[in-house]
Amino acid sequence: xxxxxxxxxxxxxxxxxxxxxxxxxxxxxxxxxxxxxxxxxxxxxxxxxxxxxxxxxxxxxxxxxxxxxxxxxxxxxxxxxxxxxxxxxxxxxxxxxxxxxxxxxxxxxxxxxxxxxxxxxxxxxxxxxxxxxxxxxxxxxxxxxxxxxxxxxxxxxxxxxxxxxxxxxxxxxxxxxxxxxxxxxxxxxxxxxxxxxxxxxxxxxxxxxxxxxxxxxxxxxxxxxxxxxxxxxxxxxxxxxxxxxxxxxxxxxxxxxxxxxxxxxxxxxxxxxxxxxxxxxxxxxxxxxxxxxxxxxxxxxxxxxxxxxxxxxxxxxxxxxxxxxxxxxxxxxxxxxxxxxxxxxxxxxxxxxxxxxxxxxxxxxxxxxxxxxxxxxxxxxxxxxxxxxxxxxxxxxxxxxxxxxxxxxxxxxxxxxxxxxxxxxxxxxxxxxxxxxxxxxxxxxxxxxxxxxxxxxxxxxxxxxxxxxxxxxxxxxxxxxxxxxxxxxx
Numbered sequence: 001x002x003x004x005x006x007x008x009x010x011x012x013x014x015x016x017x018x019x020x021x022x023x024x025x026x027x028x029x030x031x032x033x034x035x036x037x038x039x040x041x042x043x044x045x046x047x048x049x050x051x052x053x054x055x056x057x058x059x060x061x062x063x064x065x066x067x068x069x070x071x072x073x074x075x076x077x078x079x080x081x082x083x084x085x086x087x088x089x090x091x092x093x094x095x096x097x098x099x100x101x102x103x104x105x106x107x108x109x110x111x112x113x114x115x116x117x118x119x120x121x122x123x124x125x126x127x128x129x130x131x132x133x134x135x136x137x138x139x140x141x142x143x144x145x146x147x148x149x150x151x152x153x154x155x156x157x158x159x160x161x162x163x164x165x166x167x168x169x170x171x172x173x174x175x176x177x178x179x180x181x182x183x184x185x186x187x188x189x190x191x192x193x194x195x196x197x198x199x200x201x202x203x204x205x206x207x208x209x210x211x212x213x214x215x216x217x218x219x220x221x222x223x224x225x226x227x228x229x230x231x232x233x234x235x236x237x238x239x240x241x242x243x244x245x246x247x248x249x250x251x252x253x254x255x256x257x258x259x260x261x262x263x264x265x266x267x268x269x270x271x272x273x274x275x276x277x278x279x280x281x282x283x284x285x286x287x288x289x290x291x292x293x294x295x296x297x298x299x300x301x302x303x304x305x306x307x308x309x310x311x312x313x314x315x316x317x318x319x320x321x322x323x324x325x326x327x328x329x330x331x332x333x334x335x336x337x338x339x340x341x342x343x344x345x346x347x348x349x350x351x352x353x354x355x356x357x358x359x360x361x362x363x364x365x366x367x368x369x370x371x372x373x374x375x376x377x378x379x380x381x382x383x384x385x386x387x388x389x390x391x392x393x394x395x396x397x398x399x400x401x402x403x404x405x406x407x408x409x410x411x412x413x414x415x416x417x418x419x420x421x422x423x424x425x426x427x428x429x430x431x432x433x434x435x436x437x438x439x440x441x442x443x444x445x446x447x448x449x450x451x452x453x454x455x456x457x458x459x460x461x462x463x464x465x466x467x468x469x470x471x472x473x474x475x476x477x478x479x480x481x482x483x484x485x486x487x488x489x490x
Contacts, residue, residue, distance in 0.1 A: 006386065054087070090183040138164060214270075220237070241270070290332065306339065331481065393412060409435040430477075453480055
């Protein structure tokens with residue numbers, strides 16, 4: 001199935017999506033109208049979060065861990081115990097939960113998605129399993145184990161569990177900077193047998209979907225594993241990804257990754273890696289650092305996944321304030337190269353973050369401002385120039401001497417081989433600003449060129465000078481998405 005150079009991805013929390021349905025509802029019961037709407041919006045990838053089987057041990061931890069309860073109640077003031085289903089990343093089996101219809105229902109839904117030109121993405125959690133995964137009893141050597149004294153000294157990082165050979169102390173899954181996740185146990189990648197077992201799991205999952213989002217993928221890199229656990233390991237990802245690609249050449253891997261390790265994950269074989277750094281810089285409203293971010297090589301940027309929210313981050317509508325700043329951040333994010341990642345509820349302007357431990361989300365009205373903004377943006381992202389065109393960062397220069405407000409501007413140029421051309425200009429600041437932009441077109445001389453604002457109703461007529469460039473005067477968080485409408489872009 002062909003995919004665009006810069007695809008769009010939509011994440012759905014499957015358990016929450018199924019909460020209002022009857023107990024007998026299965027994945028393949030989703031209506032044709034719902035799938036048609038996703039296809040019409042232009043999404044090429046549908047990521048179903050939380051389809052795998054989880055256990056009672058993780059659910060118990062989620063329902064009793066004191067530190068988590070306040071967050072659950074902030075989301076659901078009318079919280080009841082049944083709303084807490086347990087983390088969807090505390091996995092006991094890579095089999096679709098029977099309550100969702102099992103693997104058979106998933107495959108039927110996948111065929112319906114594929115028939116509409118959409119591909120299915122699922123989760124793979126390489127770092128840890130649930131406390132009650134069968135391997136705990138059958139293969140305790142697959143896990144990091146410690147001594148009773150270490151458990152006594154660091155109960156936040158270790159747990160005693162029963163195995164077929166008696167009780168043993170296991171490490172909670174974790175990263176090197178925080179205490180352990182108490183609903184998980186840490187896999188030991190220094191054991192070749194564990195690596196082989198995880199590769200087999202990966203190859204099995206690849207028969208059920210078209211791509212995988214790999215949770216905290218950098219945690220099993222040799223250098224990170226060494227820092228966390230003091231153990232030397234062989235690299236897992238290159239051989240595991242190659243094994244899947246040998247069977248499914250077009251299979252896509254997306255890495256959740258932090259700590260500026262995006263390039264490393266791309267070199268490991270991942271098609272895409274989370275661009276958390278761009279998110280952080282936009283959230284902090286640092287226009288200069290955002291522009292510096294886009295100075296990276298385009299081949300690297302093509303392998304980044306840009307987002308404004310996901311299941312781990314707070315809602316964009318609550319984070320990027322005022323609403324005009326939300327819109328400006330979205331223009332910068334989704335009109336950049338790379339995979340464009342949208343989260344369920346984002347298009348409607350939802351503001352309340354729902355934990356992955358919950359199977360119910362609060363009812364929120366649609367925010368008409370957000371909804372009216374996102375729908376034409378999604379339509380624009382279906383255009384050939386933004387799906388497969390060439391992107392270029394443009395320089396923003398002072399509108400006049402002594403005016404530094406150009407430092408808050410970002411400008412992109414998109415083109416195709418058919419000479420279709422877009423100019424995107426954003427004033428990412430709390431105050432009005434001005435700048436000049438020189439288009440890198442050798443055939444353009446001093447002329448007046450007409451542009452059409454694709455996210456508005458205006459036709460901009462701008463004076464262009466080969467020496468001074470296009471002049472822009474934009475309000476706080478103002479932007480233009482302009483299509484050339486002249487003899488210079490036939």
